Amino acid sequence: MQEQKGTYCIGGSLVIPMPRELDHHSSGEIRDNLEMMMVGRGIRQVVLDFTGTEFMDSAGIGMVLGKYRRVKAFGGQMAVCGANDRIMRIMKMSGIGQIISFYATPHQAITAKQ
Numbered sequence: 001m002q003e004q005k006g007t008y009c010i011g012g013s014l015v016i017p018m019p020r021e022l023d024h025h026s027s028g029e030i031r032d033n034l035e036m037m038m039v040g041r042g043i044r045q046v047v048l049d050f051t052g053t054e055f056m057d058s059a060g061i062g063m064v065l066g067k068y069r070r071v072k073a074f075g076g077q078m079a080v081c082g083a084n085d086r087i088m089r090i091m092k093m094s095g096i097g098q099i100i101s102f103y104a105t106p107h108q109a110i111t112a113k114q
Contacts, residue, residue, distance in 0.1 A: 007037060012044035015106045018053045022060035031063050035070070044076050047109045051082030061094045068100055079109035 006017040014037060019026040034046070048064065050056075064080075071078045081103040083091065091097050103109040 009041060009043070010110055012042050013047060013110045014038060014041070014043045014045070015047045015049055015110070017049045017051065018060075020052055020054050022050075022053055022056040022063070024057070024059040027059045027063035031066065034067055038071075038074075045110065046071050046076065046078045047103075047106050048078070048080050049082050049106050050080060050084070050087050053083070053087055056087055056090055061090065061096065064091075064096055064100070065094075068096075079103055079112070081106050081109045 008015050016030070016034065016037070018030070022030075037043075038046070046067065048067075068078045079101045080091065080096070082105065083102060088097075088102065091100075091102075101109070101112070103112060
């Protein structure tokens with residue numbers, strides 16, 4: 001397994017750029033890699049960067065919710081940034097908007113953490 005392309009850490013925050021299409025194939029890879037990327041790095045916050053994402057289906061929703069639960073179980077936080085109107089609407093309709101904070105940029109998400 002290799003790290004998600006474009007992933008980077010700032011302090012205790014891990015920023016993961018989401019693919020153009022977050023579907024069954026890509027969400028499975030991200031789900032598998034996220035755990036590996038967090039191990040041994042002292043990650044306390046995961047920021048999912050949707051800047052380049054144009055499509056997300058139910059598999060993407062499931063991946064986001066599953067990783068949210070996993071990050072919370074370890075006492076961490078998750079945030080979403082850069083989501084366009086279509087992706088935001090999907091997240092709000094699925095309930096993600098009630099449990100995860102949304103920001104315009106990764107920098108805003110990282111500096112807003114508590």
